[in-house]
Amino acid sequence: MPSKLRFRDDEPQEQPAVTLAAFLDQSNATAVRIEPGEDARDLIPYLGRLSLIEIGFPEFRDGRGYSAARILREAGYTGELRAQGDVLVDQINYMRRCGFDSFAADAPLDEAVAEKMLHIFQHDYQPAADAAVPIWKLRHG
Amino acid sequence: MKLLTGNELESGLVIWWTGDGWSHQVEDAADVGEGGEAILAAEEGARRVNAAYLVEAEDGLPIHIKERVRAAGPTVRADLAINPAITVEKG
Amino acid sequence: MYKYDNYDQQMVDDRVAEFKNQVQRRLAGEITEDQFKPLRLMNGLYLQLHAYMLRVAIPYGTLNSEQMKMLGHIARKYDRGYGHFTTRQNIQYNWINLEQCPDLLDDLASVEMHAIQTSGNCIRNISSDQYAGAAADEIADPRPWAELLRQWSSFHPEFAYLPRKFKIAVIAAPEDRAAMRLHDIGIELVEQNGELGARVFVGGGMGRTPMIAPQINPFVKADDLLSYVEACLRVYNRYGRRDNKYKARIKILIHEMGADEYRDQVEAEFAHVKTLGIDPPRAELERITEFFAPPAFSSDAEADLDRSDPDFAVWIDQNVKAHKQDGYAIVNISLKPVDGIPGDASADQIDAMADIALKYSFDELRVTHAQNIVLPHVAKRDLHAVWRALRDAKLADANLDLISDIIACPGLDYCSLANARSIPVAQKIAKRFESLERQRDLGELKLKISGCINACGHHHAGHIGILGVDRKGVENYQLTFGGSGAEDVSIGKIIGPGFDEDGVVDAVEKATDVYKALREDGERFLDTYRRVGVEPFKEAIYAK
Numbered sequence: 001m002p003s004k005l006r007f008r009d010d011e012p013q014e015q016p017a018v019t020l021a022a023f024l025d026q027s028n029a030t031a032v033r034i035e036p037g038e039d040a041r042d043l044i045p046y047l048g049r050l051s052l053i054e055i056g057f058p059e060f061r062d063g064r065g066y067s068a069a070r071i072l073r074e075a076g077y078t079g080e081l082r083a084q085g086d087v088l089v090d091q092i093n094y095m096r097r098c099g100f101d102s103f104a105a106d107a108p109l110d111e112a113v114a115e116k117m118l119h120i121f122q123h124d125y126q127p128a129a130d131a132a133v134p135i136w137k138l139r140h141g
Numbered sequence: 142m143k144l145l146t147g148n149e150l151e152s153g154l155v156i157w158w159t160g161d162g163w164s165h166q167v168e169d170a171a172d173v174g175e176g177g178e179a180i181l182a183a184e185e186g187a188r189r190v191n192a193a194y195l196v197e198a199e200d201g202l203p204i205h206i207k208e209r210v211r212a213a214g215p216t217v218r219a220d221l222a223i224n225p226a227i228t229v230e231k232g
Numbered sequence: 233m234y235k236y237d238n239y240d241q242q243m244v245d246d247r248v249a250e251f252k253n254q255v256q257r258r259l260a261g262e263i264t265e266d267q268f269k270p271l272r273l274m275n276g277l278y279l280q281l282h283a284y285m286l287r288v289a290i291p292y293g294t295l296n297s298e299q300m301k302m303l304g305h306i307a308r309k310y311d312r313g314y315g316h317f318t319t320r321q322n323i324q325y326n327w328i329n330l331e332q333c334p335d336l337l338d339d340l341a342s343v344e345m346h347a348i349q350t351s352g353n354c355i356r357n358i359s360s361d362q363y364a365g366a367a368a369d370e371i372a373d374p375r376p377w378a379e380l381l382r383q384w385s386s387f388h389p390e391f392a393y394l395p396r397k398f399k400i401a402v403i404a405a406p407e408d409r410a411a412m413r414l415h416d417i418g419i420e421l422v423e424q425n426g427e428l429g430a431r432v433f434v435g436g437g438m439g440r441t442p443m444i445a446p447q448i449n450p451f452v453k454a455d456d457l458l459s460y461v462e463a464c465l466r467v468y469n470r471y472g473r474r475d476n477k478y479k480a481r482i483k484i485l486i487h488e489m490g491a492d493e494y495r496d497q498v499e500a501e502f503a504h505v506k507t508l509g510i511d512p513p514r515a516e517l518e519r520i521t522e523f524f525a526p527p528a529f530s531s532d533a534e535a536d537l538d539r540s541d542p543d544f545a546v547w548i549d550q551n552v553k554a555h556k557q558d559g560y561a562i563v564n565i566s567l568k569p570v571d572g573i574p575g576d577a578s579a580d581q582i583d584a585m586a587d588i589a590l591k592y593s594f595d596e597l598r599v600t601h602a603q604n605i606v607l608p609h610v611a612k613r614d615l616h617a618v619w620r621a622l623r624d625a626k627l628a629d630a631n632l633d634l635i636s637d638i639i640a641c642p643g644l645d646y647c648s649l650a651n652a653r654s655i656p657v658a659q660k661i662a663k664r665f666e667s668l669e670r671q672r673d674l675g676e677l678k679l680k681i682s683g684c685i686n687a688c689g690h691h692h693a694g695h696i697g698i699l700g701v702d703r704k705g706v707e708n709y710q711l712t713f714g715g716s717g718a719e720d721v722s723i724g725k726i727i728g729p730g731f732d733e734d735g736v737v738d739a740v741e742k743a744t745d746v747y748k749a750l751r752e753d754g755e756r757f758l759d760t761y762r763r764v765g766v767e768p769f770k771e772a773i774y775a776k
Contacts, residue, residue, distance in 0.1 A: 036474075061270060061353070063393025067469045070390055074508060088267055090254060097389035110262070116253065121246045123239050125383045126458075127510055128390065135239040135383070136512035139519065151259065151331045153284035188261050192279055205705055207644060210653075211281050215326075215645040217573055217655045221312060223282070 005103040005114060006080075007096065013052035013080045033084070040068035047077040055100075057085035066098045073099035073129035089113050093121070099129030144170045144203060145177050146211065147185075147193030155211050155223070156190060163190060166224060167202065167212035202227065233294050233596060234379050234523045236344045243386065244341045247348055251275050252334040259331065274354055274392065276347030277333060281648045284328040287350040288340060292360035292378040292402070293321030293599040295345075300586035300597055302343045307579040310336045315582065317567060317575045319639060319690055320399065321359050321599040322350055326646055348386055353394045355385035355465070359401045361409045362600040365524060366608040368556035372421055372428055374404035376521040377457070380512075384458045391465050395472035396480035398465070399437075402430075411601060411693055411717030412436075413444050416482050417464060422451065429453050434464055434494065435486030438687035442723045443483040446491040448498060454517055456502075459510050463501035467494065478685075526557070527594035533559030533611030544619055546668065547630040552615065555608075563593070563607040563618060564600075566629040566637060570662045573655050574640040575603030577627075584625035592618050601690075601717075602639050602678075604632070634671040635679055635744070636662040639690055643683030643700060644707070650683035652700025652707035653733075657681055660737045665744075674744055677757045678716075693717035695758040696743065697724040698736060709736035713743070713761050713769065727766050728774055739773045746772045 006012060017033035024042060031052035034040055043053065053072060055065040069081055082102035083095050089109050092100075096118065103109065124132040144167070145158035156163040157170035158180060164170070173180055177195045184190045197204045203212060206229055210216065214223035236244070251271075258268045272278075276287040288303070295303075303323055307315045310332055311325040318324055328336070340346055349356055358378040365373045381400060385391070391398070401412040404421035412418035418433040429451040436445030452460045468482045471489070486494045539545040553562040565585060568574050577585070585605055589597045592614045593607035600606060610618055622628040631637045638661065641647065643654030658681055665671050680694030684701075691697030697712035708730040715724030731739055744757065746769050751760045761769070 060267075061393055062474055063353075063391070064470055064474075066390045066393065067466050074504070088263075090263075090267075090271055091393075094387075094389035094392050113253075113257070113262075117250065120250045120253070121387070122242050125243065125386050126388055127508065134512070135243075136516045138239065139237070140513050140515045148279055148283070152329045153279060153282075153327075155282060185265075188259075191265055206702075206707065207281070207648070207650070210644055214282065216653065217645050217659070 003105045003108050005092070005109055005111065007101045008080055012102075015052065017052060017054040034068055036062050036064040040071045041075075043072065044075045047072070047075060047079075050077070051079040052082065053077065053079065054082045054084050054104075057083055057087050060086040060088050060091065066094065069095070069099040070129045090117060093117050097124070097128040097130045097132065142172045142198040142201070143174060143177050144196045144198045145173045145180055145193060146170075146196055146208065147181075147190035150188055150191040157212075158184070158190075167227070168224070170198075170201065172198075206230075233296060233375075234291075234520060240383075241341075241344070244344070244346045244348070247275075247346065247387075248334060248337045248341050251337060255330060255334055270352055270393070273352035274349055275337075276350035277328070277330070278351060279648070280326065281644075281646055283326060284330055284333070285324055285326050285646070286328040286333065286336065286347055287318070287322050287324045288345060288347050289350050289357050290322050290345075290599050291382050292358055292364070292375050293362055293601075294364075294375065295597055295599070296595045297586040297590035297597070299343045299345055300582055300589065302339060302345065304579040304582035304586065306336060306339065307582065309339075314576055314578045316573075316642060317577065317599050317603045317605070319601050319603060319641070319688060320357050321362075321601055322357055323599070324642075326642075351397075352392075353396050353398075354392050355388065355394075355398045355400065357399075358382050358385070359399070359410055359415075359601060361403045361405060362598040362606045363409060363553070363562055363608065364404070364598075365526065366555050366557075366560075366562050367405055367407075367409075368554060369407055370405040371423055372404050373521075373524045374402040374419075374421055375524055376517060377419065377421060377430070377454075378402045379520045380458065380517055381461065384461070391469055394465075394469055395474050396477070398468070398482070400461075406719060408717070408719040408721070409600075411690065411721075413721040414438055414442070414690075414693055414717055415445065417461065418445050424451050427453070430457055430460075432460065432464075434498075435483045435491065437481050437483040438690055438692045439481065440478045440685045440687075441484065441487075442687070442692035443487060444721050444723065445483070446486065448491065448495050455511055455514060456506065457511070459505045459508070460498070460502050462510055463498045463505045466501055466505070467497045471497075527596075527609055529557050529560060529609070530611060531559070533613055535559075535611075535613035535615070537612065537615060543628075543630070544616060546672075547619055547628055548615065550630040550634070550672070551632045557609070559612055561610050561612055561615060563610045563615070564632045565605040565607065565622060565627050566631050567604050567627075568631060568637045568662065569626060569629050570636060570666050571659065574638050574658050577605075581625050581627055584621065584627065588618055588621050602637065604637070630668060631671060633676045633678065635665050635674055635677040636671055637678075638662060639678070639680040639694070641681065641683050641689035643681075643689075647683060649686055650700065651685075651702035652683050652709065654681040654683040654689060654698075654700055657698060657700070657709065657733055657736060660733065661740055664737055664741055674747070675756055677744070679740070680715075690717060691715070692723045693721075694724055695756070695761070696740060701730065703730065707733060709733065711736060711739055711743075711773075713766060714758065716758060725766065728770055742772045743769050
């Protein structure tokens with residue numbers, strides 16, 4: 001089983017992601033990595049020239065990356081947004097909703113399970129970083 | 142003395158390692174001595190136990206009150222006792 | 233009360249399908265226990281001392297007779313014939329089997345019930361005032377707002393892996409019957425220029441470091457509520473501590489960063505989140521509010537109560553409260569009989585309460601955070617019949633808010649987190665004060681017992697609080713006085729060295745003796761303690 005899943009049509013971004021500190025220190029890199037304790041908003045001025053942002057998940061229970069991902073999508077980032085590290089297949093649904101479109105997990109990810117879990121919920125109660133129309137909007141138009 | 146205890150994965154019920162299997166009754170529990178960790182790992186790996194851990198014991202019964210309640214059942218429901226013979230309080 | 237539409241039902245059904253899949257994969261060994269644990273917790277399933285424990289959600293404590301009957305059915309079919317009502321208005325079953333759990337959840341889904349997010353580091357059940365829709369002092373029914381928050385928080389993708397659990401309470405009356413100030417977010421509905429809005433408190437909680445939530449915003453409009461709360465949660469998710477489980481609640485973040493700084497961050501985040509279109513149109517709140525319209529009250533409900541039966545008279549005085557509608561009353565059902573287990577009800581009793589509610593309370597019941605049940609809308613002419621029916625089911629103890637109306641967590645008899653048993657202590661205290669006359673003489677005395685520092689028994693908010701600790705493997709009990717979860721919110725203070733089980737019962741008795749000796753007209757135990765301080769009590773309790 002692979003440990004990578006990707007939900008984009010363009011070419012996979014394989015360039016090394018530099019650290020946030022290195023990036024902010026006048027780097028020409030187009031790929032950057034944020035750790036859980038770092039502020040995704042530091043990247044907002046540079047989103048136009050980034051094609052890959054990798055968000056680290058050193059421990060699957062640390063949910064800070066979910067907010068970081070949404071913040072980046074809310075700021076208009078359209079490049080690849082990758083969750084890397086201790087990522088479990090049962091988290092992919094919420095991660096997709098928060099804007100992640102690429103996954104590089106430490107442990108193997110069962111693609112069939114991921115596919116199944118991604119399509120279990122017909123609807124969503126609240127808007128997020130995906131295209132889902134929240135139930136209240138379906139109710140009232 | 143060391144006992145190995147855990148829960149059945151399917152039912153959640155408390156079980157004790159007997160030496161060659163698992164029992165719901167602490168009376169059947171065996172002293173695992175220093176080999177407990179290895180048994181724990183093997184049994185958890187085979188899913189014959191869940192959330193297993195080692196327990197200090199004396200005269201075949203856990204020393205700590207929490208594991209004594211685990212062995213005895215809720216002390217406030219005699220009808221749900223797992224083992225009515227066990228006294229939970231010390232001394 | 234709220235009724236699901238197809239969308240709500242689909243969400244619950246899909247969740248059952250998801251969990252069924254996760255259980256199958258766990259049983260097949262495709263996921264480890266460590267990976268499965270957060271998933272099962274987000275579905276309310278704990279692994280406890282004796283078996284799996286399932287916590288079923290009762291949104292803001294409101295349910296109908298069909299749902300109550302299902303809870304009784306669950307107790308019989310999947311458990312050992314009883315359930316435990318909790319301090320967050322939910323119900324727990326202690327002997328659940330993992331393999332059967334998906335079928336159990338299917339049964340619940342058939343009556344619009346679930347166990348979604350009743351555990352785990354996510355947003356939990358939204359709790360509310362058990363007298364909502366019936367109390368004269370409310371400015372509006374708080375439950376439509378609670379329902380709005382329930383839907384917003386359910387399966388929220390950003391807030392499923394918070395630093396710790398997150399509890400929200402919503403009230404709409406000056407009297408706080410839901411311990412609102414001791415929640416992570418507490419909301420009081422208030423009126424401003426004829427418009428309803430939310431007064432928002434953030435950072436309350438009990439546990440190891442109890443704190444009272446400071447006010448963060450005096451008035452959030454209905455149309456901004458979800459954006460505002462989203463902002464509150466996002467700041468917490470980003471900055472809440474994750475290094476230490478006992479310092480991970482939002483109360484610690486606010487305490488450490490200061491309420492003003494937290495407010496500033498929330499306001500900044502809110503200004504941004506508001507641009508995202510998270511808030512539903514007003515029509516959604518209006519749609520939900522329609523479900524909470526008052527029932528078809530009768531003009532024929534009034535009756536003079538025949539107080540000739542002293543047991544009935546006492547029950548009226550103690551358990552029955554005034555209703556805002558003429559001719560009606562609020563009935564409290566105590567789940568604290570002297571020889572019982574606080575908050576427990578047998579399947580038969582659950583069925584009895586369902587039947588009584590269907591017949592006499594417009595098919596509605598409430599669960600209170602004090603682990604009791606409420607029939608919110610009872611016609612006065614039906615009170616005697618209700619009392620007789622309750623008495624037949626052994627549910628007519630007239631001890632509401634008296635010393636034997638104890639809040640107690642399950643404690644070491646059931647809970648793997650506990651350090652000491654709490655139920656036997658509750659039983660001994662109730663037995664010591666068995667005489668109802670004696671209890672009524674003592675008056676309102678909210679006694680709360682927790683079996684460990686997690687404080688699920690809310691002992692910090694007890695007029696008398698008892699905390700069970702482990703002292704070298706032996707159960708020991710600390711006594712606190714002066715806590716309150718009502719609008720006069722305060723956190724209890726430990727009075728001195730701890731006691732063994734019999735010792736703490738004696739100490740409580742001595743404390744009530746001191747109260748009786750020192751009380752002035754109209755003072756409750758809590759008032760006397762606040763006036764005279766702890767010294768007179770300590771002297772008596774620790775006297776050689």
